[in-house]
Amino acid sequence: MGSLQAREMEELYVYAGENMPRVRLCLLRRYSCVEEVEAYVGRVQDRYTLRLGTVETITGNLKIGCDTHAECEACPFYILEYNEVTTEYSLWKAADADWRLDSIVATMYTGAGGPARERGALPRALQGLREGLDREYVWDCVRRLNLPLEQIDWAEFRELLESMLAAKGVADDDCVTLRGVVALAALQATVQTSKRAVRSQLRAYDSRVRAAATPASTRTSSPESLLPADSRESSVSSVHYTYGLPATQLDANFKAYFRSMAENFELFEEPATALRGRVAKPRKKPAGRQGHRPVQA
Incomplete structure (x- = not known):
């Protein structure tokens, strides 16, 4: 995101915890329906091979953040707020952080090189890999990756792997290239699982906020x-x-x-710190902000 673009966008600052600097949020865009939000978040996941998760904040907005790193502080996050009057969504993003593909991919190999996980049985879907491909070698490569294997749809992984191998023309005995393609296919499979989960969570959230937006509230x-x-x-x-x-x-x-x-x-899932007064206000309050679920509230 360019600095000029950031200056032109609506911004606000939110409290991030005791003795912590405030977090600057930029308004990315307003959407008329949750399907448009799904499409945007899905494109981000595809571009940076991200596993994302969501949590509803104590103020009723939805926080969308990195689910790739165990304790992620460097990656950005999003806040989704629903306007009960206009029935639009506003998507905010932490302005002072961005996704880094190199750090995401590197997480696959954290702790790799050591012994593989318990061998377990070869997933049934992998038994259907093309003839000539060493299935046990593929399975061993996957088990050495720092990925949540329980989030892999093995049939989907097999389709991704065979498609990538065919596109790159990888020979069955080219173990070095095969190992890299296996890693990419496994990573992509976990991303696809995450995309389905995020889509489901967004739609569930949409149902909740629209059901809560009764005529009495407006x-x-x-x-x-x-x-x-x-x-x-x-x-x-x-x-x-x-x-x-x-x-x-x-x-x-x-x-x-x-x-x-x-x-x-706004940034906390649980009210774990001492309460204090508001520390910042939005720099800009455009017409039409009335009726929003406050991003900070």
Whole structure:
């Protein structure tokens, strides 16, 4: 992403933890449906051979991050937010990090060179590899890779491997080239499994947020009418607590402060650090931002 492009994009900063620098997010694009988000994320996975995972944040947005490294701090992540008014999605990306293909591929060989994992039985799909190909050698190459073998669809791996071997014209006895092609096919197979999982998670999230976006949440009647009947006197636990008419000024002050504290936890799956006030605001607030699920909240 070029610096000029980044400056022209909408940006905001979010709290990343105690004694940690704030994280800058850039708005990549707004999408009219979750299928468009799926297509974009899928292209990123294909381009950088990424395994991604998702987790819903405590504020109801969806964090999409690297699932390739055990403890990933260098890779970027995405925040997907849903606008209940426009029914659009906004996709934000950590602006100060980017994907590196070399680091992703290198993870396959971390710890490689040592003994292979327990041999186990040759997957049935590999028994159908083309005649002349040393199936046991292929299986040994796969087991030496630092990849989650449980995420490999072996029939898909076989198709990828045979297609790559044919495209490159690899001879059955060319063990050096074969080993590299096996690694690429195995990596690609795990990416395909990850893409299916992310697609399923995105669609499940889409169903949840659209089901939650009831007419009651977008009515223009009095703020108190947005609250459940049993929470109008003290609405702290309501999802609409910032819009309620408080019973006392103390209640109102508490609710306003609680919202500012909650806005600091967008990057966390669990509220594990001390609460504090909002540390940053978006640099730019374009028309139409009303109704968004706040990226920080």
